[in-house]
Amino acid sequence: MYPLPIEKWRPSRRVFYKVSLPIALIVWLLPLLAVVVTSVRSSAELVQGNYWGWPHEFGLVENYRTVLVDSPMLHYAWNSCLITFPSVICAIALSSMAGFALATYPFKGNTAVLATFVAGNFVPIQILMIPVRNLTLQLGLFNTVGGLILFHLSFQTGFCTLFLRNFIKELPYELIEAGRVEGASEWQVFVRVVLPLIRPALAALAVLVFTFVWNDYFWALCLTQGDDAAPLTVGVAGLKGQWTTAWNLVSAGSLLAALPSVGIFFAMQKHFVSGLTFGATKG
Known part of the structure; x- marks a missing residue:
């Protein structure tokens, strides 16, 4: 037996689905977004304890250069x-x-x-x-x-x-x-x-x-x-x-x-x- 298509759901269930889906997607992507933001965060901000806020100083080039050049990552x-x-x-x-x-x-x-x-x-x-x-x-x-x-x-x-x-x-x-x-x-x-x-x-x-x-x-x-x-x-x-x-x-x-x-x-x-x-x- 196949699940009922969304178009045939009751209106209240469709509204709940459309509202909850973006919320679930954001919650699921939050760890990945946190990793992306942290990868461009400068070391100075980490020392100051800014782990979750939006970075004021970006270290994109420095961080990736350190990983690729100064470490045996390659x-x-x-x-x-x-x-x-x-x-x-x-x-x-x-x-x-x-x-x-x-x-x-x-x-x-x-x-x-x-x-x-x-x-x-x-x-x-x-x-x-x-x-x-x-x-x-x-x-x-x-x-x-x-x-x-x-x-x-x-x-x-x-x-x-x-x-x-x-x-x-x-x-x-x-x-x-x-x-x-x-x-x-x-x-x-x-x-x-x-x-x-x-x-x-x-x-x-x-x-x-x-x-x-x-x-x-x-x-x-x-x-x-x-x-x-x-x-x-x-x-x-x-x-x-x-x-x-x-x-x-x-x-x-x-x-x-x-x-x-x-x-x-x-x-x-x-x-x-x-x-x-x-x-x-x-x-």
Whole structure:
């Protein structure tokens, strides 16, 4: 059953909706607006205790120059790129092949493999902190970019496989059979028939996985030490001082760290929305 359209609501409910929606939006945006204002606030105003008022002195250039030039933020950003892009590409490549196999091949144990992927998504990753950290130490992958890539690849592939398997399952099976009848190999069917049809799903999944990996802080903190392999999230946390915290610098670094995820989303917004609604209707 679908919710009643707003046009058919009673007049009093429509008025309440129109009044409450802008209020809820402002309340939701207040923390972000506070971070933006703080990022351009001068250090002198913070020393004077002006945390919430409108700044009288702006330090836009000084704050962002300090974050980008005087701190190793660009090094952290480069580490984040080295970690995120290979993780996203490899996770989607592996999961698309695994999803294709689970969706089209009725082999023995298909249900058990799918159940394993589903069960893995319900395991709280925090309880794996000690075993994963010990494993990276034993394998010599602790505090390395390769270790973080391997970790994210392992943990994201399960979710991606479940995601893509359901999309491929919704495709007309006759298209796959037609490709096989025409003499195409399984690889050709996968590349030339299945992948073009699930392109919106791949785009939506790329946005989701990119956001997960780029914004990861917990595992980056557990599996790195120092600046060699630390990503951007750890670098922003490192802007906090031992005794005092320059909140203007932390806010500026946080906004810079969030820009790639926001840019990826808006760049692929059309594909993201179509990917989420792909297969929602029939006919």
